[in-house]
Amino acid sequence: MTTEAKAETAYRPRAVRSAGRWEADHAALKLFTITATPEPMSAEAIALARETVVADGSANGLGFVILHRGEEALWLLLHWWLPGGILGQLLWSSPLAGPIRFEARDRPLMACVWELVPISFERDLYVRTIMHGRSAEDYLAASLPDGSY
Template sequence: MTAYIDKPMRHVDDGNMTLDTYRPRRARFQEVMRVGSMSIKVNAICADGKAIDDGVLNKAKARIIDAEPEMMRTPQLGAGFAILHEGEEGRWLLLHWWLGGGICARKLWRADLAPDAEFEDAPPHLFACVWELAIIDFERCAWTETAMSHKPVSDYIARRFSGETV
């Protein structure tokens, strides 16, 4: 497997690090999928602006389904969200599900960009990139404005990311 970051930081002559330039990426809500008793909102981000290939989306959904036993071992509240991110140098899959107390549990996988590449567990110290954090923030706000405001979890599921870019 290749590096665990899409674009590494570059060193400049004076020894300081410089970061890549931010460029918006296409993002959209894909679908709601059922995983046992849970509803998972699936979102997608593409660095090149294209749509996610159906085969890649199906591999991601299969990996989410495989995570059902782990999610069911937690005091989950029946809802969560996933982000499938086609980066420039890798493919990322983030799965989050809501627990009591406003806690969000997570799993993170990475695959190479080849269509047949399999998602593998990412190192536990990794969390999310700047583009994924935009959708995570949307989902956090949706959770606090619905389920944590004494509205039904179905109201949370009905809230969909509607932006075009992150």
């Protein structure tokens, strides 16, 4: 790996924020936003992300959504808990330039290092709450503190 390549992949913390809760059909979803720049996520991006998730209809039960404005694209990740502690996931992206149009992405994509922060938090929370007999409201009420991760 060259020095230039190392500089490109250097880790720089990003702003992670809890952005509320969505009720969508048979799902209760927490929203996290991640931004590579200091500006908060736009209301338009959040509205279009919600529209995409609701239109898809895959989520059922409890879960969370990550909307990440990175350096290469606007990423939308939908996660929902399935029986047995299994986490379902769908992934969309939209170019940063031009109108927001989320398009489904195929595997092997899963998540980046910044998106793994709320994913890890939600995993641990799910174990502490739902898998230990606590209520869905206990799970939904807790959130990753806003910060730079």
